[in-house]
Amino acid sequence: MKVEIISIGDELLIGQIVNTNASWLGQFLNNYGLTTNKCITIGDNLLQIIDSFEEAEKDCDIVIITGGLGPTKDDLTKEALCKYFDTKLIFNEKVFEQVKTFLENRSGTMNELNSSQAMIPENSIPLTNIYGTAPGLWIEKHNKIFIALPGVPYEMKTLMENEVIPRLIKRFSLGEIFHKNILTIGIAEALLAEKLKEFENSLEPEIKLAYLPSPGIVKLRLSTYNSLNKELIENKVKQIFDIIPEYIVSTENENINEVIGKLLIKNQKTISTAESCTGGSISKMITAVPGSSEYYNGSIIAYSNKVKEEILRVPNEIISKYGAVSQQVVELMALNANKIFNTDYSLATSGIAGPTGGTKDKPIGTVWIAVAENDKVISKKYLFGDIRERNIEKASIYALNMLRLKILNFSII
Amino acid sequence: MKVEIISIGDELLIGQIVNTNASWLGQFLNNYGLTTNKCITIGDNLLQIIDSFEEAEKDCDIVIITGGLGPTKDDLTKEALCKYFDTKLIFNEKVFEQVKTFLENRSGTMNELNSSQAMIPENSIPLTNIYGTAPGLWIEKHNKIFIALPGVPYEMKTLMENEVIPRLIKRFSLGEIFHKNILTIGIAEALLAEKLKEFENSLEPEIKLAYLPSPGIVKLRLSTYNSLNKELIENKVKQIFDIIPEYIVSTENENINEVIGKLLIKNQKTISTAESCTGGSISKMITAVPGSSEYYNGSIIAYSNKVKEEILRVPNEIISKYGAVSQQVVELMALNANKIFNTDYSLATSGIAGPTGGTKDKPIGTVWIAVAENDKVISKKYLFGDIRERNIEKASIYALNMLRLKILNFSII
Numbered sequence: 001m002k003v004e005i006i007s008i009g010d011e012l013l014i015g016q017i018v019n020t021n022a023s024w025l026g027q028f029l030n031n032y033g034l035t036t037n038k039c040i041t042i043g044d045n046l047l048q049i050i051d052s053f054e055e056a057e058k059d060c061d062i063v064i065i066t067g068g069l070g071p072t073k074d075d076l077t078k079e080a081l082c083k084y085f086d087t088k089l090i091f092n093e094k095v096f097e098q099v100k101t102f103l104e105n106r107s108g109t110m111n112e113l114n115s116s117q118a119m120i121p122e123n124s125i126p127l128t129n130i131y132g133t134a135p136g137l138w139i140e141k142h143n144k145i146f147i148a149l150p151g152v153p154y155e156m157k158t159l160m161e162n163e164v165i166p167r168l169i170k171r172f173s174l175g176e177i178f179h180k181n182i183l184t185i186g187i188a189e190a191l192l193a194e195k196l197k198e199f200e201n202s203l204e205p206e207i208k209l210a211y212l213p214s215p216g217i218v219k220l221r222l223s224t225y226n227s228l229n230k231e232l233i234e235n236k237v238k239q240i241f242d243i244i245p246e247y248i249v250s251t252e253n254e255n256i257n258e259v260i261g262k263l264l265i266k267n268q269k270t271i272s273t274a275e276s277c278t279g280g281s282i283s284k285m286i287t288a289v290p291g292s293s294e295y296y297n298g299s300i301i302a303y304s305n306k307v308k309e310e311i312l313r314v315p316n317e318i319i320s321k322y323g324a325v326s327q328q329v330v331e332l333m334a335l336n337a338n339k340i341f342n343t344d345y346s347l348a349t350s351g352i353a354g355p356t357g358g359t360k361d362k363p364i365g366t367v368w369i370a371v372a373e374n375d376k377v378i379s380k381k382y383l384f385g386d387i388r389e390r391n392i393e394k395a396s397i398y399a400l401n402m403l404r405l406k407i408l409n410f411s412i413i
Numbered sequence: 414m415k416v417e418i419i420s421i422g423d424e425l426l427i428g429q430i431v432n433t434n435a436s437w438l439g440q441f442l443n444n445y446g447l448t449t450n451k452c453i454t455i456g457d458n459l460l461q462i463i464d465s466f467e468e469a470e471k472d473c474d475i476v477i478i479t480g481g482l483g484p485t486k487d488d489l490t491k492e493a494l495c496k497y498f499d500t501k502l503i504f505n506e507k508v509f510e511q512v513k514t515f516l517e518n519r520s521g522t523m524n525e526l527n528s529s530q531a532m533i534p535e536n537s538i539p540l541t542n543i544y545g546t547a548p549g550l551w552i553e554k555h556n557k558i559f560i561a562l563p564g565v566p567y568e569m570k571t572l573m574e575n576e577v578i579p580r581l582i583k584r585f586s587l588g589e590i591f592h593k594n595i596l597t598i599g600i601a602e603a604l605l606a607e608k609l610k611e612f613e614n615s616l617e618p619e620i621k622l623a624y625l626p627s628p629g630i631v632k633l634r635l636s637t638y639n640s641l642n643k644e645l646i647e648n649k650v651k652q653i654f655d656i657i658p659e660y661i662v663s664t665e666n667e668n669i670n671e672v673i674g675k676l677l678i679k680n681q682k683t684i685s686t687a688e689s690c691t692g693g694s695i696s697k698m699i700t701a702v703p704g705s706s707e708y709y710n711g712s713i714i715a716y717s718n719k720v721k722e723e724i725l726r727v728p729n730e731i732i733s734k735y736g737a738v739s740q741q742v743v744e745l746m747a748l749n750a751n752k753i754f755n756t757d758y759s760l761a762t763s764g765i766a767g768p769t770g771g772t773k774d775k776p777i778g779t780v781w782i783a784v785a786e787n788d789k790v791i792s793k794k795y796l797f798g799d800i801r802e803r804n805i806e807k808a809s810i811y812a813l814n815m816l817r818l819k820i821l822n823f824s825i826i
Contacts, residue, residue, distance in 0.1 A: 013448075013451075015437060015439030015440030016440070018432075019432060022454065023432065026425070035426075038454065039426065041452040280694070284697050286693075287693060288802065290767070290769070293717065297716055297719070298716045298720040299693060299713070300724075301696045301714070307711040341720060356703070392700075392701070
């Protein structure tokens with residue numbers, strides 16, 4: 001079953017907005033084994049739209065059109081469908097009532113523009129849009145299916161999920177792809193691939209393994225087109241777990257800060273941070289999780305040596321002797337944060353984020369991270385890279401991961 | 414001059430990566446008055462690629478192809494060009510030397526795959542790629558120009574800037590669009606449009622004004638296709654400045670945290686923060702600027718009342734009487750942060766980020782923000798929205814903007 005995606009809108013052609021609809025659709029359709037053959041983007045131009053319908057019909061079984069369904073004169077999709085299918089717009093009572101109710105719930109009023117949304121091509125099936133006034137449309141010709149959807153991403157996505165895919169599944173008896181994501185932290189992609197080489201070679205052909213790296217993180221994705229393989233996939237996850245237990249942060253689509261939150265709640269423990277080079281980034285990650293006030297007390301961001309001395313109570317002699325970016329200082333920062341905030345765990349960072357400040361002994365990207373549990377502390381030195389933003393991001397992720405390893409009794413990696 | 418953009422790659426069709434190249438190209442070409450007529454995305458399929466060349470030649474004067482230029486067997490662009498232009502690959506000495514030098518500088522070695530990069534279609538002009546081994550290609554037929562570029566975004570962009578645009582400017586005597594961005598904070602798009610209505614109506618037709626809103630921010634963009642109008646645009650910026658002086662944060666493409674950094678350095682002042690609901694987000698923004706240690710001492714993130722009492726020294730009675738989210742508490746937080754960190758300015762926040770914790774009097778999205786200068790303090794209550802992430806982001810931006818207004822002697826908005 002071949003699909004063509006047609007995105008309509010001048011704003012796409014001049015790059016005012018990025019066409020994320022097309023990539024979302026490609027991925028979403030791929031989950032059901034539907035292959036996108038081509039995506040085209042064109043402007044708000046009637047002849048060009050009709051031409052594109054003609055071209056698409058030649059190559060594909062299903063044509064998905066996004067954009068151009070609004071009520072203003074720029075919006076030409078319905079007109080193009082009428083011309084192409086040689087039909088006319090007719091009033092649809094059901095759509096009219098839906099639009100009316102939609103507006104009433106939002107204190108909006110029905111005007112001429114809004115009522116025009118109830119005019120749809122004869123022979124088309126309206127698809128209910130719960131987030132907007134423009135209905136989706138389903139219309140067929142010579143066994144080719146044309147589906148027109150609004151360009152607003154969440155309206156389009158909801159229509160695809162609620163209205164379009166159920167119909168396509170029924171029509172073509174589609175299966176669904178089954179995915180399992182495994183979040184790993186602390187291991188580079190190449191090393192991970194090496195460790196999983198044997199496992200990967202033994203994989204059944206109907207199961208695919210993909211590596212999706214981003215700074216500090218590698219996501220593994222196991223997928224299959226056959227829902228009968230769900231159990232097999234779960235077994236594969238267990239196998240990967242046996243190979244790299246310490247690197248797996250989550251198999252449930254959670255980020256490291258959510259995993260940390262759950263662990264702390266489960267163990268009824270609290271946390272604080274003492275951040276130098278990460279400058280509040282760890283705190284921000286922790287507090288991004290709703291309900292984090294249950295386990296997070298607070299932080300001291302110590303961006304100057306004076307703050308490290310006066311508020312975090314790291315003795316001046318220690319800073320003078322070893323430097324602010326040192327094991328001695330970062331461990332005291334973590335230990336004292338636990339005391340100051342009366343927490344069970346504390347994370348501390350001290351490093352050189354860049355772009356300046358590096359030395360031969362401590363180049364840019366050097367970061368000491370400590371995790372304290374009550375009055376015990378462990379620490380590790382990392383060497384990240386040259387880019388300030390990345391160094392801050394990676395140090396924050398590695399710090400939270402260090403706490404995870406500590407709580408789960410793994411050794412620090 | 415009409416352009417068609419052809420993006421090649423299976424990974425684009427299955428949505429593994431978003432096609433940002435096409436939108437970047439659309440915007441970049443638009444800067445020179447070149448209109449993108451159509452963008453198409455196709456897979457790594459020889460026949461489909463050749464078909465797309467044929468279609469594009471019918472409609473357009475310039476065809477820009479990205480992707481498929483690498484040395485592996487998936488990469489079909491050069492083969493498709495040879496078939497389409499009825500020519501063959503020939504060895505290019507200059508490209509060979511460039512690839513060799515490129516690899517030597519990166520301790521790479523020339524192997525068979527790399528040398529194949531020096532094979533280019535006869536009659537094509539190679540375009541030097543300083544960031545990779547695949548040269549860009551320029552090839553013409555019946556006065557139509559085909560330009561093939563690598564799919565890696567920074568290679569593609571650099572080739573467009575250094576090699577392609579200079580040639581197109583020369584060939585078609587193109588002008589360049591001139592932009593000026595104006596960053597505003599603290600005023601909603603609709604209100605801004607109202608204030609600028611008269612100004613907008615009086616704009617010369619060759620000058621365009623666009624509104625680009627994002628959470629907490631509206632960017633205005635003045636643009637013209639004629640470089641002779643540069644001075645006129647600068648005058649327009651001054652006119653906007655006269656209408657909304659207090660809302661304009663930067664006309665030099667800087668973010669609020671960079672503007673704050675410059676103001677503090679200029680006035681030789683220092684800053685600290687005392688954050689509750691923003692949870693480290695303001696500190697993170699401040700420390701994202703390289704060199705921020707020059708003016709930023711540190712922060713206390715006080716996520717519990719106890720931390721507000723014990724570390725920020727806000728009396729328990731005040732918190733009990735007014736609640737943690739109150740003018741009284743946030744002002745004391747700011748004043749005490751100045752004392753604790755020995756800074757000139759301090760920013761404090763206390764609010765209900767959500768998704769829970771709202772009351773009738775203090776619904777979700779209520780945030781008190783205070784800015785203290787030495788022992789003087791001002792504060793304001795904001796009501797943002799329902800979404801935790803947005804509330805944190807907006808409160809952080811508004812807090813930094815409050816400091817900007819304070820430093821520049823504007824009243825708080």
